[in-house]
Amino acid sequence: MSRPLLILRPLDGALQTEKRAKELGFRTVVDPLFTIEPIQWSAPAAQDYDGLLLTSANAVVCGGAQLDAYRSLPILAVGQATAQAAEKSRFNVVETGQSGGQQLLDALAADRYRRLLWLAGEQHSKLDGGKRRLDIVPVYRSRANALGERAVTALQAETIVLIHSARAGRQLVSELDRLNIAKNRHHALVFSAKVAEAAGQGWRSLHIADRPDDESLLSLASRLCQSG
Structure with missing residues (x-):
């Protein structure tokens, strides 16, 4: 599983997602786009x-x-x-x-x-x-936070991006545009059709989870890595 998973959700949830992903053998990059207060x-x-x-x-x-x-x-x-x-x-x-x-x-x-x-x-x-x-x-x-240094570094190469909400999709797209980072080398894995709409077109691939939970997202990631 050479492609890293970029996890952008708020920190508490991101650490839970990271734990599950590492158990499946993924390399992970955690860099929250939002801080919960x-x-x-x-x-x-x-x-x-x-x-x-x-x-x-x-x-x-x-x-x-x-x-x-x-x-x-x-x-x-x-x-x-x-x-x-x-x-x-x-x-x-x-x-x-x-x-x-x-x-x-x-x-x-x-x-x-x-x-x-x-x-x-x-x-x-x-x-x-x-x-x-x-x-x-x-x-x-x-x-909302600016896209962090860890995320920017990860996005210099092909990355699987997990997007958990429509707001996160919109914030990510805004940050990618601001930093002039192209979507077309990256894979977006999203919670729902609504999140997919917010993330927009132009990704190397875009996949919608069967259910809005980490298990479904990580299953998509596993299949994507196996097919790649």
């Missing part, structure tokens, strides 16, 4: 809700002591990593989505969860709760 937030009354929606483990990490108010609420988690972070913090995860927040909400029975509280990032995708009320409270922000 907690922000001040006011906790709505828990009794006003019958469920808590979490679309990122960052909400658990950054939510602070105010999260304790929601211990009695069932947790709807998007993805295994978010579910594991919530369970590690002793929350009761009752639903785990596999293909994004909207898929999780759409799969719920119509009479489940009259009112949900979504602890989100400052930048978040729009979700449609349908007939149920969905209140959004940001508890963290994701601050």
Whole structure:
């Protein structure tokens, strides 16, 4: 597996991805495009809700002591990593989505969860709760970084780039343009069609994971290396 994997997600998640990748024999370069920061937030009354929606483990990490108010609420988690972070913090995860927040909400029975509280990032995708009320409270922000020296060095040769979000795709493209680094010698492995759209055209190859998780991305990377 001569091509390195360039991992650009925020540091905590990047280290988890790196660990899995190294177990599979990949060389890795970690250089986060974003830094996760907690922000001040006011906790709505828990009794006003019958469920808590979490679309990122960052909400658990950054939510602070105010999260304790929601211990009695069932947790709807998007993805295994978010579910594991919530369970590690002793929350009761009752639903785990596999293909994004909207898929999780759409799969719920119509009479489940009259009112949900979504602890989100400052930048978040729009979700449609349908007939149920969905209140959004940001508890963290994701601050964009310039493409770092390790990433720039890796991109001097053919590289497999893992892109976990649409925002990361847009930030990466902006940085590549700023630094005059061509896409066409690199392979982009992305979480979803939405992320692929943000990453744009012009890559040597672009591959969309079957599911938005590291296992699917790394499976794509393995097949790419074997075919190359």
